[in-house]
Amino acid sequence: MGEHFCFVGNQELNGIVRGRSVPSARRDTVLESGLPWVPANITIGALNTLPPDNPFGPVGEIRLMPIPDAAITLTNGTTPAYDITLCEFAQSDGSAWTCCPRTALKAAIDDLETQTGLTLKVALEHEFTVRGLNTINHIAFSPSAGRVGSVLAERVLTILDKSGFTLDQFVAEYGPGQYEIAGQPAEPLQAADRTVLTLEAIRHAAADLGLQASFLPKPANDQVGNGVHVHFSLWRGHENVTVDKEWVDGDAGGFLAGILDAAKPLTFLSVTSPNSYARYKPQSWVGTYICAGLRNREAMVRIVPRQPDRNGAYPAASMEYRTSDATANVYLMLTALIRAGLDGIKADLASPKSVAQDPATLDEDTRKSMALQHLPASMDELITDDVMAHVSDWLGQDLGAAYLSCRRNDVRHAQDMDFEQLAQQLGTVY
Ligand code: GLU
Ligand code: MG
Numbered sequence: 001m002g003e004h005f006c007f008v009g010n011q012e013l014n015g016i017v018r019g020r021s022v023p024s025a026r027r028d029t030v031l032e033s034g035l036p037w038v039p040a041n042i043t044i045g046a047l048n049t050l051p052p053d054n055p056f057g058p059v060g061e062i063r064l065m066p067i068p069d070a071a072i073t074l075t076n077g078t079t080p081a082y083d084i085t086l087c088e089f090a091q092s093d094g095s096a097w098t099c100c101p102r103t104a105l106k107a108a109i110d111d112l113e114t115q116t117g118l119t120l121k122v123a124l125e126h127e128f129t130v131r132g133l134n135t136i137n138h139i140a141f142s143p144s145a146g147r148v149g150s151v152l153a154e155r156v157l158t159i160l161d162k163s164g165f166t167l168d169q170f171v172a173e174y175g176p177g178q179y180e181i182a183g184q185p186a187e188p189l190q191a192a193d194r195t196v197l198t199l200e201a202i203r204h205a206a207a208d209l210g211l212q213a214s215f216l217p218k219p220a221n222d223q224v225g226n227g228v229h230v231h232f233s234l235w236r237g238h239e240n241v242t243v244d245k246e247w248v249d250g251d252a253g254g255f256l257a258g259i260l261d262a263a264k265p266l267t268f269l270s271v272t273s274p275n276s277y278a279r280y281k282p283q284s285w286v287g288t289y290i291c292a293g294l295r296n297r298e299a300m301v302r303i304v305p306r307q308p309d310r311n312g313a314y315p316a317a318s319m320e321y322r323t324s325d326a327t328a329n330v331y332l333m334l335t336a337l338i339r340a341g342l343d344g345i346k347a348d349l350a351s352p353k354s355v356a357q358d359p360a361t362l363d364e365d366t367r368k369s370m371a372l373q374h375l376p377a378s379m380d381e382l383i384t385d386d387v388m389a390h391v392s393d394w395l396g397q398d399l400g401a402a403y404l405s406c407r408r409n410d411v412r413h414a415q416d417m418d419f420e421q422l423a424q425q426l427g428t429v430y
Pocket of ligand 2: 127
């Protein structure tokens with residue numbers, strides 16, 4: 001491969017990958033020592049505006065410190081290659097910076113393990129819309145739609161394969177031009193890195209084919225949304241301790257209760273764009289009621305036992321957090337999930353009861369008796385003292401303040417636009 005450019009960067013607080021690229025001749029030096037970066041750049045909004053109240057202003061300098069193993073090379077055999085290497089946002093001397101999302105995730109993983117002895121495995125599913133495919137009718141889950149999408153899937157797999165990982169599935173989903181990828185289970189940091197790289201691979205491979213791949217949560221008001229479903233399992237050593245007798249108890253029950261208890265701050269950190277809330281419709285399999293349910297796709301957390309083994313254990317079980325989407329920074333999404341769960345274990349919360357029905361079909365009195373609450377219908381409703389206290393506790397004051405400035409910026413932009421305008425603009429970003 002001849003001279004080409006090597007990009008170093010990562011998802012900032014709007015879930016958008018930003019960074020700098022250098023000629024490949026400089027690659028080794030840069031992988032070693034990083035590149036200078038501007039603190040405020042982690043807050044640039046999806047519409048390329050700096051939040052007026054971002055805490056950094058024009059001052060300061062940080063460093064993009066590359067993670068050499070978290071890299072892909074984009075090439076279609078004809079255009080020059082382009083390397084993407086993910087990084088941490090570090091202080092200028094290379095040490096940890098309080099506002100780095102990847103660093104926040106590492107701290108959450110460490111705390112979970114040291115305080116409970118538990119580790120987590122994560123597998124993320126992403127839905128997205130592909131425009132420009134040569135198809136007469138996108139028949140959901142059919143081989144015809146699968147085959148049409150496979151031109152894209154094959155390119156993506158080739159890119160990922162060269163970096164030593166792959167996908168579990170590539171599915172022709174329900175909506176027009178909608179596909180879904182499922183990542184392989186991995187420890188959370190690796191799952192997050194691979195997610196960022198996979199999404200970039202999909203966007204670039206689609207562009208090379210003259211297509212557009214968009215992960216926007218709600219591309220059109222009358223179409224199903226594009227969700228991100230986070231499957232996670234709790235492990236004690238080599239034992240999956242997520243499910244016992246088709247439900248969740250012990251530490252896993254506390255973890256699940258912690259997630260439901262902190263549903264609002266978790267949503268604030270994992271459902272990031274004003275467009276996201278248009279996806280929040282009951283009976284769209286999004287899981288907008290704050291509850292957990294055995295195999296229930298209208299619960300915020302679906303419990304998925306899968307096959308028991310001969311001893312009645314569930315080695316492949318997972319819980320599935322269903323409400324997030326790809327406008328989130330995936331490191332912060334997983335940080336919030338782990339922090340909420342850990343808080344639940346530490347507070348000794350009891351495992352919730354399974355909600356077996358679609359909550360939207362129950363009458364108001366029944367919902368009340370089951371304490372079933374709907375998630376807030378817009379982002380501004382989530383900017384409350386209680387939510388912000390959780391965010392500061394989980395991420396620290398500095399990162400919390402920077403993140404809040406981004407969300408306020410989003411709310412401000414959304415006020416000036418109707419659904420279609422915003423969806424059109426954000427659809428080319430996400
Ligand atoms: N498209 C739905 C969502 O927005 C999910 C459908 C499914 O369960 O795959 O999350
Ligand atoms: Mg799906």
